[in-house]
Amino acid sequence: MRFALSLRRRFLVCFALSVALSVFAHGIARGQEETPASDATTTDTATEPATEGAAPADGEQPQRTAQEIFQEIYDKRNEILKQGQEALRSGDNQTALQAFDQLARLGEQMQFSQEANQLRLIGYTGRGQALVGMKEYDAALEEFKLVADLDENFVPALLARGRMLLDIGGSDNAATALSDFQKAVKADRGNLGAQFGYGKALVLTGNYQAAIGPLTRVIEAVPDNAEAYRLRGTGYSGTFKYNEALADLNKSLELNSDDYETYYALAALALRNEDFQEGADQLGKAIEHYKPKNPDDKLPFVQGILTRSNVFVELGKTMKEEAAKKAAYQAAIDEAEKVLAQVDKKNPYTAGVRAAALYARGIGERMLGQLRKAVHTFSEAIELSPDMAEAYYRRGICHHYLGEDKSALADFVESANINFEDPRANLWEGFTHAKMGNFHEALRAYGNAIAASDRYTPAFLNRGLAYMALGEYEKALADFNDAVRLEPTNPDYYFKRGLAYEQLGNFQKAAESFTSAIEFNNAHAAAYRHLADAMQRLGNTDLANQYRQKASELESKQNAK
Secondary structure (H helix, E strand, O other), rough: OOOOOOOOOOOOOOOHHHHHHHHHHHHHHHOOOOOOOOOOOOOOOOOOOOOOOOOOOOOOOOOOOHHHHHHHHHHHHHHHHHHHHHHHHOOOOOHHHHHHHHHHHHHHOOOOHHHHHHHHHHHHHHHHHHHOOOOHHHHHHHHHHHHHOOOHOOOOHHHHHHHHHHHOOHHHHHHHHHHHHHHHHHOOOOHHHHHHHHHHHHHHHHHHHHHHHHHHHHHHHHOOOOHHHHHHHHHHHOOHHHHHHHHHHHHHHHHOOHHHHHHHHHHHHHHHOOOOOHHHHHHHHHHHOOOOOOOOOOOOOHHHHHHHHHHHHHHHHHOOOOOHHHHHHHHHHHHHHHHHHOOOOOHHHHHHHHHHHHHHHHHHHHHHHOOHHHHHHHHHHHOOOOOOOOHHHHHHHHHHHHHHHHHHHHHHHHHHHHOOOHOOOOHHHHHHHHHHOOOHEEEHHHHHHHHHHOOOHHHHHHHHHHHOOOOHHHHHHHHHHHHHHHHHOOOOHHHHHHHHHHHHHHHHHHHHHHHHHHHOOOOHHHHHHHHHHHHHHHHOOHHHHHOOOHHHHHHHHHHOO
16 A cells, blocks of 8 residues: 655745645655666766857757856756656665756755755755665665764655665664654654654564654554554554454455465464464465465575474374374475475575475474484585584484484483583583483483573483482472472472472472472373372371272273273
8 A cells, every 4th residue: 555645844935835745645655666767877966167258069069067057957956856856756765866866966056045955954854765666775874874864754765764774674674664653753743654664663673662652643544554453463462352352354455365474473472372274374375365476586495485384283282193294294204395496406596495495304204203314314404504503402312212322312412512502502412411311411401401491390300300310309409499489370389399209208298399380280190190109108097098099090090091
């Protein structure tokens, strides 16, 4: 949707300039799509004056003075502005650049005045817009900087730069664009382009709640804006308002059924609800409708395909039947293969895409139990992307289950070195050391996991178990207490704490912990068994016998399954 944007008239110098500003605000600030233009060159707007008294040679036109050229451009400034605007709208960026360059130079050559300043603002912004259309982003940023040096709140330039940064993509660019749109909204709250850009930047920076307001204002003014509905739907999804999000995304599809990003947003909404089948279906539609923003981009919808691969893995984990699980994991592999089949292996710029696809294939192979094949696939991914911490981590898990402990440890250490803020590799290093009987090394690894995240409960639990293996029951108890503190509804943590109290001879505390475990899981046979032993130690034989009977009943049921 293109918006006709109003410009606050700050400089009412003359009627002609007011008309020019109005045309400018309704043209440059529209935010239209721009395409590369022809290779036309910019006309130089200044020439040397003729020698005084010299007569033109036969067949030559009389040479004009610089002042005459200046006056001609000044007289035609509104016509030049209109020409530049029409060129921008048609995608003829070279012609637009030439027109706005003349206006910028005109403003620079005039004596300082409000009119000269305004011509420079218009010229620099128009040149920036044309350069954006030519994908010369660094040069465009220089033009927008010239504008900011004159007036940091010039709305058309703020909108143009903000849109450019969002189109380029990246978290840093989105944050800068958000600042631009904030300034634009503050300068002109009624500007729908500013409100729309502000809402979009808020969504892209994860400020979902704040995005809903400006996007609602856009929708109220322009109720057929499909993108605004999609963005607001994403905002509602990010704030866990499922019904509102679903309504907006469906409305967006009603207005534009070919928008792959809306299907992708519907997939994200389904995945928030852990509806993996719906998520996979919507991702399939996103892949089907995908059209790259750059027509020269020959890659498939890599993000959508690899996300779908991951979703199939999660779907497989929810399946009860073994055949259904295997089918889902195979589907994950097939999705990754689609990317690998369409990516040119000889192109060095696709190495990252191929590595990501190989990683996704490796996950599917690992879930199918094809551990040796997965090790090979993860190795290929690492060869293409040596800093892929996740590939080292997943390959390490495969080595762990294959009994290749030294290789597993090497992978976990490498993964932790690359991504030191993630505690999982340290945890698995600890698992492997514990499996090998190296409990002191396991303690060190679990400690590193806790240093990476002091709320990572598995590290506290397993460090407590390592302390138990070493007979350091007080330290084990402290770790189990931390696990209970972090996840107070997990019955297994109470059970492990009860075991530590048992070893310390504190049977009253042990009984209390086993009782808590049973409160959160009344089918915890081991907790009943140990509670019976604690009651026996405390001299309560009747209760001990009741708990033993309960433990036997639960164990019989479990063995019968």
